[in-house]
Amino acid sequence: MNYPRIFADFHNADEQGRLRLNCVGTIEDLSRQNIKLQDGQLLALHDEELEVDGVVQYSEEESLWVAAIDWTQIRQVEDRLVQVTV
Known part of the structure; x- marks a missing residue:
């Protein structure tokens, strides 16, 4: 599936293994793509280097948005080369 592609810090997970969506790169991507986070959003x-699909949730404990991911489904990011036609 093609979901909005957002930067996330894979070292910034909460105790439940959800990625916190509060780092600068994440906020910049959300703003650039005009995305407002909501529960259940994919x-x-x-x-x-890495990518994974996640489901957005609001963490009441930390008062911030997180993404629940399946850590076994993380995949390597393929090199994204831009080809220029001359």
Whole structure:
């Protein structure tokens, strides 16, 4: 599936293993793509090397948005080369 692609820090997980969606790169991607987070929303989360699909949830404990992911489904990001036609 093609979900909005948002930066996430895979080292910024809460105790339940959900990725916190509060780092600068995440906020910039959300703003650039004009995305307002909501419970149940599906996102493709990535950093420079990894990507995974996640489901957005609001963490009442931390008062911030997180994404529940399946850590066994993380995949390597393929090189994204831009081809220029001359």
